[in-house]
Amino acid sequence: MTDAEAALRVRGLEMAFDGVTVLDDVDLEVGRGEIHALLGLNGSGKSTLVKCLTGVYAPVAGQVEVFGHHLPLPVRDAAAHGIAVVHQDTGFVPEMTVLENLGASTGYGAGLLSPVRVARETEVYRALLDDLGLDIPLHAKIADLSAADVAMLAVVRALHVLDSEHGGRLFVLDEPTATLGRAEAEVVLGLMRRIAASGAGVIFIGHRLREVFSVCDRATVLRDGRVVHSGPIAELDHNSVVQHMLGQRVGSFFPDPPELGSDETRVRISELSGGPVREFSLSVGSGEIVGITGLLGMGHEAVPALLTGDRRPDSGSVEIDGRPVVLRHPADGIAAGIGRITADRLREGCWVEGSARENLTLPVLSRFFRGGWLRRSAESRYAAGLLDTVRLHPAEPERAMTSFSGGNQQKVMFAKWDQLEPSVFVLHEPTQGVDPSAGRELMDRIVARAEAGAAVILVSGDHEQLVELCHRVVVMIDGTLATEIPRAELSEERLLLACSA
Numbered sequence: 001m002t003d004a005e006a007a008l009r010v011r012g013l014e015m016a017f018d019g020v021t022v023l024d025d026v027d028l029e030v031g032r033g034e035i036h037a038l039l040g041l042n043g044s045g046k047s048t049l050v051k052c053l054t055g056v057y058a059p060v061a062g063q064v065e066v067f068g069h070h071l072p073l074p075v076r077d078a079a080a081h082g083i084a085v086v087h088q089d090t091g092f093v094p095e096m097t098v099l100e101n102l103g104a105s106t107g108y109g110a111g112l113l114s115p116v117r118v119a120r121e122t123e124v125y126r127a128l129l130d131d132l133g134l135d136i137p138l139h140a141k142i143a144d145l146s147a148a149d150v151a152m153l154a155v156v157r158a159l160h161v162l163d164s165e166h167g168g169r170l171f172v173l174d175e176p177t178a179t180l181g182r183a184e185a186e187v188v189l190g191l192m193r194r195i196a197a198s199g200a201g202v203i204f205i206g207h208r209l210r211e212v213f214s215v216c217d218r219a220t221v222l223r224d225g226r227v228v229h230s231g232p233i234a235e236l237d238h239n240s241v242v243q244h245m246l247g248q249r250v251g252s253f254f255p256d257p258p259e260l261g262s263d264e265t266r267v268r269i270s271e272l273s274g275g276p277v278r279e280f281s282l283s284v285g286s287g288e289i290v291g292i293t294g295l296l297g298m299g300h301e302a303v304p305a306l307l308t309g310d311r312r313p314d315s316g317s318v319e320i321d322g323r324p325v326v327l328r329h330p331a332d333g334i335a336a337g338i339g340r341i342t343a344d345r346l347r348e349g350c351w352v353e354g355s356a357r358e359n360l361t362l363p364v365l366s367r368f369f370r371g372g373w374l375r376r377s378a379e380s381r382y383a384a385g386l387l388d389t390v391r392l393h394p395a396e397p398e399r400a401m402t403s404f405s406g407g408n409q410q411k412v413m414f415a416k417w418d419q420l421e422p423s424v425f426v427l428h429e430p431t432q433g434v435d436p437s438a439g440r441e442l443m444d445r446i447v448a449r450a451e452a453g454a455a456v457i458l459v460s461g462d463h464e465q466l467v468e469l470c471h472r473v474v475v476m477i478d479g480t481l482a483t484e485i486p487r488a489e490l491s492e493e494r495l496l497l498a499c500s501a
């Protein structure tokens with residue numbers, strides 16, 4: 001690649017946390033107009049590399065060139081150098097409105113004598129959202145939006161930086177589609193193609209390899225902080241990518257669901273209504289894995305909160321093992337034996353300021369008190385054991401959640417709920433942000449939980465996962481159950497058709 005063709009050149013990048021090397025002599029080249037996949041298992045160093053490019057972290061050594069300009073390290077004011085990023089953690093302030101969040105990120109009205117120009121900001125962002133076909137109210141609070149809308153807004157914000165006077169040209173997307181259904185992910189992928197076609201360099205970090213293959217030109221694979229492969233995407237396939245990530249051959253990416261032994265109903269949901277969900281009925285048997293899906297906004301993403309007491313239903317009933325359960329509060333769900341993995345781990349379900357131990361033992365803390373004293377070492381040993389069950393290495397329970405990679409945070413959340421051996425396990429996008437190998441491990445655990453007798457409800461926009469893992473899948477349209485597809489008839493095409501019917 002000549003100087004004129006390169007959007008980004010990274011040479012010999014080194015980064016360490018507390019003396020532990022996490023990026024080791026990393027080279028990366030991204031051309032103008034190219035979409036470049038940055039791939040690797042959870043914790044392989046992808047996000048850290050991006051954070052070095054944006055100045056969040058100061059690398060120990062290395063060189064970074066953007067469009068032929070050598071950037072002194074640590075990078076300062078990445079946007080001014082033309083680098084726009086959508087991070088996994090969007091950093092939006094939940095209590096502020098969409099407009100306030102977007103405006104704050106580009107510094108409107110930041111000076112003493114430059115008041116916030118609400119009308120102008122509204123106009124600019126309305127036009128950007130309209131351009132992308134997004135119907136997100138600018139005056140809604142971020143906290144009230146779905147995870148998918150928030151992901152889209154993060155792209156809008158980065159796009160605005162690219163369009164701004166800073167004139168950004170290198171667009172980095174760190175798992176922008178992780179919480180999105182297929183149709184919504186397509187919007188983001190389409191946006192990436194447009195940005196690349198305009199001559200920008202695009203780095204795409206994602207674990208959904210189908211998306212990577214559909215949109216990327218070249219790929220670089222990191223393993224334990226080192227580049228183990230870099231080249232055209234056409235030279236790779238699903239298996240070879242995963243082999244590069246793992247450094248060894250892998251088996252299937254999905255386990256089969258367990259054989260169904262009995263037709264005993266574990267959970268019966270009858271005419272449940274609340275939020276966008278209307279008169280939703282579903283029965284799931286012991287050992288059964290049932291998927292719920294739909295296009296964004298069709299109500300499937302609101303079902304988990306109704307089933308776990310996070311949102312009080314307006315009407316309808318839920319029975320577990322023939323006994324009615326009242327779901328007014330999350331504690332009601334836990335008491336009834338309902339476990340829940342939330343789709344948005346940073347906002348719900350995870351205490352990000354806490355350690356892995358504090359997160360893991362929260363639901364069972366009383367077990368570790370003796371004579372009014374917390375037996376910290378027993379608690380810590382127990383937490384380490386749980387980390388081992390999800391093969392999280394290193395199994396260091398005292399580490400802050402913020403220092404775990406996104407996929408490893410998801411593993412901690414899984415272990416937290418799985419330890420309670422729920423009789424109904426409601427999983428909302430359980431493998432989002434998890435690499436294919438760790439995803440397989442989590443899915444094995446899901447199957448094991450079903451084999452142990454739980455009714456598993458898998459709410460997901462990942463059609464491939466639903467097809468492989470579920471005994472049947474129900475599709476929601478306009479808040480109600482529209483179609484039910486048995487395993488024998490399940491295919492991604494069938495699901496897509498049912499969702500868009």
Ligand SMILES: Nc1ncnc2c1ncn2[C@@H]1O[C@H](COP(=O)(O)OP(=O)(O)OP(=O)(O)O)[C@@H](O)[C@H]1O
Pocket residue numbers: 017022040041042043044045046047048049402403404405406407408433435
């Ligand atoms: N602030 C931090 N302090 C200490 N260690 C960190 C910190 N941030 C990341 N790490 C460690 O650096 C390594 C690389 O993490 P990074 O988040 O870059 O991985 P990743 O490839 O982006 O993973 P994922 O796909 O799960 O997002 C991991 O071992 C992680 O635990």
